[in-house]
Amino acid sequence: MADLKTWLGGRSEGRPTKRRKGQDDDDGGGGGSGDDDDLGRAIKASKLEARVAEMDEETMLREAIRLSEAAVAVPGRPMGEESASEVNKPSPKKKVDPFQTSQLSDHTDASLLLEWPDSSFSSKPAEMINKLEGSLDLLYFRRWINAHARQHLRSWLLSNLAWHRVSYTRPSTKQRIVTPRFTATFGRDETGADMARYPVKPKEIPQVLGTLMKKVEEQTSARYNALIINYYADGTDSISYHSDDESFLGPLPTIASLSLGSSRDFYLRRKAPADVEIPPASTKSFSMGTKGHGPAASRPTEKMTLSDGDLVVMRGRTQNEWEHSIPKRANAGGRINITFRRVMTVAGTNNFQRYNRGLPSDDDTRVYRWDSREGRMMPGSGGL
Ligand SMILES: O=C(O)CCC(=O)C(=O)O
Numbered sequence: 001m002a003d004l005k006t007w008l009g010g011r012s013e014g015r016p017t018k019r020r021k022g023q024d025d026d027d028g029g030g031g032g033s034g035d036d037d038d039l040g041r042a043i044k045a046s047k048l049e050a051r052v053a054e055m056d057e058e059t060m061l062r063e064a065i066r067l068s069e070a071a072v073a074v075p076g077r078p079m080g081e082e083s084a085s086e087v088n089k090p091s092p093k094k095k096v097d098p099f100q101t102s103q104l105s106d107h108t109d110a111s112l113l114l115e116w117p118d119s120s121f122s123s124k125p126a127e128m129i130n131k132l133e134g135s136l137d138l139l140y141f142r143r144w145i146n147a148h149a150r151q152h153l154r155s156w157l158l159s160n161l162a163w164h165r166v167s168y169t170r171p172s173t174k175q176r177i178v179t180p181r182f183t184a185t186f187g188r189d190e191t192g193a194d195m196a197r198y199p200v201k202p203k204e205i206p207q208v209l210g211t212l213m214k215k216v217e218e219q220t221s222a223r224y225n226a227l228i229i230n231y232y233a234d235g236t237d238s239i240s241y242h243s244d245d246e247s248f249l250g251p252l253p254t255i256a257s258l259s260l261g262s263s264r265d266f267y268l269r270r271k272a273p274a275d276v277e278i279p280p281a282s283t284k285s286f287s288m289g290t291k292g293h294g295p296a297a298s299r300p301t302e303k304m305t306l307s308d309g310d311l312v313v314m315r316g317r318t319q320n321e322w323e324h325s326i327p328k329r330a331n332a333g334g335r336i337n338i339t340f341r342r343v344m345t346v347a348g349t350n351n352f353q354r355y356n357r358g359l360p361s362d363d364d365t366r367v368y369r370w371d372s373r374e375g376r377m378m379p380g381s382g383g384l
């Protein structure tokens with residue numbers, strides 16, 4: 001077993017997690033800033049912020065299911081920044097629509113969204129975030145999309161997309177998982193496979209998103225063919241620690257992630273190298289790849305805040321050696337995140353459909369649409 005100090009500071013090869021996209025959708029929590037010196041302070045702070053960091057895996061799962069069910073039952077907050085005093089108030093009775101989606105849906109600047117002129121984007125060069133000998137390799141374009149364009153994009157997404165709240169029963173534990181966020185998925189088959197090989201046919205990438213994807217490709221020097229769009233209604237929605245390191249994304253996948261709406265913490269945590277033993281998370285029979293308490297809490301972490309318009313690109317060995325998460329928070333309004341990635345196989349695309357759009361056999365096959373009068377997602381029909 002490698003010495004922990006060496007592991008914290010030194011070179012190591014990561015070990016891919018066994019989680020697939022969307023599996024065990026509890027909340028990771030935990031983490032902190034990346035430098036070893038700051039680690040204790042950061043962990044303490046992050047534990048205060050994310051109470052789930054203290055829970056064992058089983059409790060986290062139960063809590064996640066409870067919270068995500070509550071998030072469906074309780075009206076979510078509309079997107080936009082909120083003052084602290086507004087948080088935890090009962091849902092407002094009057095219509096609150098800070099994105100003015102009702103007004104914009106008729107007046108959405110179609111030419112802006114279809115052509116995406118260069119003036120919609122910041123020309124500032126990316127900040128490069130490189131840690132632990134390049135194992136973490138990020139490009140960070142703050143406020144990449146300008147305010148006008150991102151408002152139109154948000155409105156367009158909310159007005160036009162059909163969203164899913166995927167639920168499924170985990171085969172190993174028979175536990176019912178409700179993913180604590182809404183998702184929409186689009187993709188393009190580039191394998192030339194017979195469409196019969198897709199139990200759920202990938203949805204064609206809408207033109208607005210296809211042209212945006214081209215801009216992201218130019219900016220990030222990579223090619224993509226699959227989009228996962230996440231909508232986090234409020235701070236109870238989250239994505240737990242995971243890596244997008246599935247083999248169908250290729251050996252060193254580049255994943256670009258665009259944020260719209262309320263700011264959220266984005267935590268990255270180094271995986272345990274293959275030669276470091278991680279004690280089990282609890283005495284219960286839960287095993288979640290490299291997740292766990294104890295040494296997990298002392299892994300190098302990097303904490304960022306992703307704000308409206310920010311574009312982050314995870315490159316190189318990042319997915320192999322690090323995990324990332326959006327932890328639950330008390331204070332958060334609505335947020336949309338669009339991830340761009342390149343899926344290489346039919347099985348990969350089917351995996352995305354499974355974990356982001358559900359299957360006809362799932363409990364909840366409802367489609368959700370944004371209701372601008374209610375200011376939240378409601379079961380509905382239609383949409384892209
Ligand atoms: O919401 C985010 O910023 C992260 C989403 C993510 O990690 C994913 O969809 O794989």
Ligand SMILES: [Fe+2]
Binds near residue numbers: 243244
């Ligand atoms: Fe991810």
